[in-house]
Amino acid sequence: MIINTYNKTGENAELLADLNSEYRDRRKDAVKRVIANMTVGKDVSSLFPHVVKNMQTEDLEMKKLVYLYLMNYAKSNPDLVILAVNTFVKDTDHVNPLIRALAIRTMGCIRVDKILDHLCEPLRKCLEDDDPYVRKTAAICVAKLWDLDQERALENGFVTILQGLVSDSNPMVVANAVTALAEMQESSETKDIFVVNVAIMNKMLAALNECTEWGQIAILTSLAEYRPLDSKEAESICERVMPRLQHANGSVVLSAIKVLMILLRYINNDEFVKGLIRKMSPPLVTLLSSAPEVQYVSLRNINLILQKRPDILQNDVRVFFCKYNDPPYVKREKLEIIIKLCNDKNIEQILSELKEYASEVDVDFVRKAVRAIGRCAIKIDEASERCVNVLLDLINTKVNYVVQEAIIVIKDIFRKYPKRYEAIIPTLCQNLDSLDEPEAKGSLIWIIGEYAERIDNADELIENFLETFLEENSRVQLQLLTATVKLFLKKPSQSEEIVHRVLQTATEEIDNPDTRDRAFVYWRLLSTNPQAAKAVVLSEKPPISVETNTVSPALMDELINNISTLASVYHKPPTAFMGNKAYSADAVKKAAAAE
Structure with a gap:
């Protein structure tokens, strides 16, 4: 009956004839063409x-193609999928481990x-298979079953086997197994599917050196959940994790740094802590030689790490020059x-670099560079005069936005x-x-009002x-209002x-309630x-400081626990992303740049 739905001519008729051909090569070629059509979006269901x-074949390539087709169209043909069950079950007993793994x-x-009704027994056999390739494939299959039917996975003892x-x-x-259990733990209502204890921790550390990079990321992510019993145990774990800092994959490096940053909380040995921090700096610097998207992810994580451990990267400020x-x-x-790393030892080279940035063509970046000079002055008392001189040099360029x-x-x-620094007021x-921007006007008006008694023509400037x-x-109206009142309180006869x-x-002509009130x-x-x-308007101003920490201490600890995830890129808790999950930084390299 299905055959009659096709035209007697055209590509579908050819595919149908070839799929039922007595020649194996023609059948294989037909399946390849079906997959090609499926890939470009044509409906070949x-x-x-x-x-x-064509599933029942010894040709591994042909079997892979048919299985790929099945995965794509199983949902749209649930009643016909049952036709493939016997072949699946038979393939899980095949002599070739690749075919056993492919089937499960x-x-x-x-x-x-x-399919779930027929999955349990083959899955049990594959979990206990002699070949490790089959076992590792079956381990992930348990997580897929758990996602669909947690009760069935528990009743059949798959969780216990997986823990084994x-x-x-x-x-x-x-x-x-660690990857699957961690995934299941996230969606589990009981939250006791995978608890990392001393025995499990040691087994994971033993496997760490021989895993692929993705396996290492999974193990390191789970190790981050472990809380050591004492300082000595924390030091021991650090020493076994540290070799991962030399890995070529940036996500492995960041995952290792996450584990080390968490373990640092439990270490009492100051010498060990200093040595560990020294060893963490070079891998972070190496991450900056990657593509821009990866650089951004790395920089966001470094920004976070510096807020927690300001002594990291203290001698590497040059690598952050733009x-x-x-x-x-x-x-x-x-x-x-750069602002977080600036100190009295490197301020000269930082100011020289920031002054260079102020001559670039990107207006927004130039503004941020000039603002950075001011933040350095506020952060480092000894460098304030040097910073003010640099700002005066920039004012003398007469570039409006600068x-x-x-x-x-x-x-x-x-x-x-x-x-x-009242001596520079005449220059300002x-x-x-x-001045044509509200913030700049407001700033100069504030300066005039604050120092009105030292400016001979303050009344003329305000009048202007x-x-x-x-x-x-x-904003300018409010500053003018306050500056005029300051002028009157300081020079009542002139104003x-x-x-x-x-x-x-x-009070009579302005509608803005803030200004009027x-x-x-x-x-x-x-x-x-x-x-x-006088007591109100001329009161002492509270001191200001550079806010180098952009997140609260409570959120900081949560973000450190999630280094190399979206949480650490956006500096928001994991719950802000897709429910309760935080995804690997490698999965969002390109998306991160869009922030």
Whole structure:
């Protein structure tokens, strides 16, 4: 009946004839063409029974092709999949271990209830197979069964068998058993499917050296769950994990660093800790020689590690200097790390580098570089004067956006070091006419108001801004309002008319409630108690500092536990991604750059 659905001519008719040919080569060629059509999106599901007939062959390549077809179309033909069951079961007893493994893998991938009824016995045999390749394939199949039917997996004792495979003599079987158990643990309601104890930890460490890179990642990820009994045990585990730092795969390196960072919490030996930190630096530096996407993932993880352990990479700041062809997202991340690593020993070379960045063509990057200079000044007291001189050099370039960004950061420097750099105020005021950004205007107005008693023409400068008071951004209006009141409190004879005009305009002609309410507050204070107004408006400002830690301590520990996952790339808890899972950084190399 299915044959009649085809036209007598055309490709489908040819495929049908060849699939039923008496010649093996023609049948094999037909199956290849069916797979090719399937790959490009053509619907060849109607050929299902004719393709399935070709399962019974000794040709391994042909069998693989048919199994691939079955996995793709099993869901759309659940009733016909039962035709393949006998061949599957027969293949799990085949003399060739590749065919046994292929059969059990395919049965696990066919997510149809009717297959599950016939899966248990073949799976049990494969889990106890003499060949390690079959056992490691069957281990993953248990996780697939668990995903579909947890009760069936428990009733048939597959979880217990899988736990036993962690002690297998073959390291790849151990790695796959650990991978499967860890996956099952995540979705388990009881959460006791896979608990890493001392015995399991030692077995995993023994298998670590001989696994493939993906097996090593699985084992290291599970090792991160283990909590050592004392400092000596933590040191012992570190010594056995440290060789993984030399691995060529970046994900293995980051997974090893995750384990070491967690174990550092339990080590009391300061000398051992210092030695371990020294050994962690070179692998992190090596990661920066990868493709930009991998660099970004590495930089985000390094950013996190530095917040927890600032002494790592202290002598390697040069490797974070930006290259001309670095993508913008890599440059931004490198800047953040440079600020975290700057100290009184390397500040000269960092300032020289940041000054170079300020002459680049990428405006956004230039702004961040100028801001970084200001952050260095606030972070390192001894370097503040050198930083201010660099900022003055940049102001003298007369490049508009550089000047404005420099004024913004100088305001913060004034906040950090009051009454130390008033001599540069005239230079700043010379650029008053070139300011057109609200933040830059607000910063200069704040400086004028804060140091009004030291600026002879402060009233003229404020008047200059007041000409466009109604058109200004609300941020600028608020700064003008406060600066005018400061001017009046410091020089009442020169500014009484100005403050009255500003307060009247702000309360009668401005709709913004923040500006209007602040004006009413100032007016009430000045009219009823000028001394109280002085105490409020001219009070000491709280000191500011560079915020190098971007996450809270509680979240920090959680993110350290998830190094090399999406959580450590976005600096958000794992629960923010796909429910409760955090995925390998290698799986998101290209996606990470889109942040």
